[in-house]
Amino acid sequence: MSDTPSYDKENQPKRKVPRKATAKYLGNVARFYLERYATTEQGLRQYLMRKVNLSAREHNTDPQEGIVIIDDLIKKFLELNFLNDERYAEGRSGSLHRKGKSLRAIRQDLKIKGVPEDLIAKAVGLIQDESSNPDLEAAVSYARRRRMGPYRLEESREERRDRDLAALGRQGFSYAIAERVILADDIEDLEKEAGMG
Secondary structure: OOOOOOOOOOOOOOOOOOOOOOHHHHHHHHHHHHHHOOOOHHHHHHHHHHHHHHHHHHHOOOHHHHHHHHHHHHHHHHHOOOOOHHHHHHHHHHHHHHOOOOHHHHHHHHHHOOOOHHHHHHHHHHHHHHOOOHHHHHHHHHHHHHOOHHHOOHHHHOOOHHHHHHHHHHOOOOHHHHHHHHOOOOHHHHHHHOOOO
16 A cells, blocks of 8 residues: 555645636736736736736637737726836836846846836936946945945955855946945945945
8 A cells, every 4th residue: 555645636626717808807907916016018018918818728718809908908007197117117226226236237127127228218317317326336235235345244254255246246236346345444435435425
């Protein structure tokens, strides 16, 4: 006799069947999504298309009808200002900058989210207008938050130096900026140079 438990079909949980992608259902799903998450026009479109494609496979509905419904919904949400890529780009770029992301990483993130290139440039431009040295400021914020470089205990600083430099490199910072932050001797001078003091 085997020790492996046997499963019969009666004890297995039922598979959740996707709902049929009607205009009412997609509208409700879109409103609920927008209440919970900030997103771009492209982000909402992709989310709703997943629902349409699931419906097409399960209920044999026409995906083209879903696309028309999605286009109408997005047009409506744009008119009501529930969807606003410019506002999204400005908010997300500011948040990422405060968390310690480089301008390069911010551009890449917004591009992946589907923000148009002109709005990315405008959002990044706002950060540059507000900060004298945005990448240095972000790198210092990141190092402070992660306790790297001058924010690390002195005894472990040298042994972690290369890892700290690599961590800033992965965040999209140039080697010169990473080196300036990680090798800094005086936190006060570093923060003043970054425009934080």
